[in-house]
Amino acid sequence: MRLRGALWGICMTVLALGAIAPGVAQAGTQTVTLKSRVFTLSGFKTIFPKVAVQAPRRSGYVTAMDAWLVDGRGRRVSIRTVMLHHIVFINNGKPGGPPKKTSCKGRGGEPFWGTGEEKQPLKLPGGYGYAISGGERWSMQAMLMSHDLRAHTVRVVYKLRIVTASKLKRVKPLWLRANGCSKHPSYDVNGDMPPGGVHKRSHLWRMPLSGRIVAASAHLHGSSLGLTISQPRCEERTLADLKALYGYPGDIVYRARPVLHEPGPIATGHLQSETGIPVRKGEMLRVTGNYDGTRPHPRVMAISHVYVAVDRKAPRSCAPLPRDARIFWTREDGRMASPAMDLPLNGLGSTGKVVEIQRPPGPLSIIDGPVAQVALRNERFVPANLSVKAGTVVRWRFDDRDRHNVTYAGGPRLVASPNAGRGYEYKRRLEIPGTYRLFCYLHPITMTQVITVRP
Ligand SMILES: [Cu+2]
The missing domain is CATH 2.60.40.420 (Cupredoxins -  blue copper proteins)
Structure with a gap:
């Protein structure tokens, strides 16, 4: 991996997240694999399914999760055929139970995990979990792009690791976007800046609870220079600096045809800290999406999933960030700079x-x-x-x-x-x-x- 100066000093560790250890479940830990309904894509079709999906029929804590596409025979689908551009899982709560909410006013359902071309699984530090209970209604929203002239049927497989036997520290998933709560999750970069120009889009989010940030991940598109979460209350210091890693020129993301959009990152930085970074209820956090500003980039995204462990006693001080706050990557075989490219x-x-x-x-x-x-x-x-x-x-x-x-x-x-x-x-x-x-x-x-x- 070619690292730029800004990244030196950050521990770059590859985390084997792909393995939600099958079969080696510890006592009180279960691996649950579920499937969505079937989606049919005709040649080069892009679809945006928003559908109900099955929730695990048990109560416990989700500590890891991953999702991918399979074909009719259950085999993984290559992006040469159909690409899972992005996917978000939403917990709508139990019928008649307390409503689940997003970070945006007036919107129902709690998006608790998402990924995309970066293929970043959910992974929480030891001792933390996302609490679920049997009887919840879940749904998913996704964007699937066919790279093939023939029609294909695919399903989303999603796999969860659930701790059922012990009580973990509860995390609240927050869904923060650099373009705030606007109707569309994406925004446009006009690309009229002089050489070296960086297009910055920021939004201030009010923290709905006191606690500690124990994990944060990013969904970014091609030409992104990364996403930051900063804390205005503490002299705007950076809490998370989540960069994008791009494939080498021969990578499949540059070879799949037709290219329907600028190829996205093959991985994005994932922050984890077992100690957690304290945040206080009511304080503002700034989420900033950084993109190349010298060329136009339509429909970019800068979204962070932030997991806050509930802790009413999280300190108010601006003490140095915990030393165990580190950036993890699922891949290292790439470059930090996005290639400038025109779509054919x-x-x-x-x-x-x-x-x-x-x-x-x-x-x-x-x-x-x-x-x-x-x-x-x-x-x-x-x-x-x-x-x-x-x-x-x-x-x-x-x-x-x-x-x-x-x-x-x-x-x-x-x-x-x-x-x-x-x-x-x-x-x-x-x-x-x-x-x-x-x-x-x-x-x-x-x-x-x-x-x-x-x-
Ligand atoms: Cu058309």
Whole structure:
């Protein structure tokens, strides 16, 4: 692993988290393996299932958890076929019981663990656990992306280690996002900063309880420089510095096709401390997502799962951080810098294989006026090849009943619409000359567009 100066001195230890020791259960510890329902993905489809999942039928403390995709025969699915881009498990509590809440006002259900391309399992230090009781209702939210033209059926397998015999110290999972409680978990980086520019997005979270942070993990996207949790009350000191590790050039994340988004980190730093970092109820913690600010990056995320052991007597002082607070990694075979990359546009070749294309088929439409109209119709951008003058307002009109989006693959500035159906219009003034390469990530093979902006 190539470490940069900022990381020197931090203990880098690989934690064998993949092994939620099967068969070697200690007395009073059980390993429970459960499956979601089946999801069907047609070729290159991206789906966002939000479904109920089975909760373990027992009470105890979850001390470790992991999840992955399997095919119809129970074999693990490679990201060449379908990628588990992210997944979050939510505890909705018992029917009629006290409501479980997120860190965001007005939202029900407690997200207690999540992961993504970084494949970071839940792992709490010894003696701590997430309390569950039989009869709870659980659900999951995920994003699955097919990298194959053929249809596939997959299920999520999730495995938990549950301590049932002894009483552990209870942790409260907090779900903190650099973009706060906005409706969408992701946000856009416009990419107009000078060389070396770092785009910072921060949110202040009020701690709902006193206790000790015993673990924290991060979900980040490609081009992230990491996520920090800092404490304004103690001169804004950094409590957790969770960086991203990227695959080497030959890594499968750069070889899977079609590339539907900037490949994400293959691992993210995971903080653990058995002593715990004290925090007080009502104090603010700042979560900051750091991204490369020199190139556009659509729909990035900076989310931290923070586990706070409940402790009303957690000290108020700003004493030095506990010496056992360390960053763990599940992998070391990577680099700390995210490669700058443009996404390729894709099309279907004559043999039915996905091929990289320079521009979509069809004639070039040259517009000289101040406004250019584009229709998203019958799963196409019309016109797909467009030339406009700098300063032109481009209006994308969504005509299909199916939802589409306008997503950035390359170009001088960000272009990024939400997913939307018929009747929606997205507009953007393109002021910087250059070539803008766009696609719909829900229909990445048929919906591509190249816009040349003339000076
Ligand atoms: Cu589409």
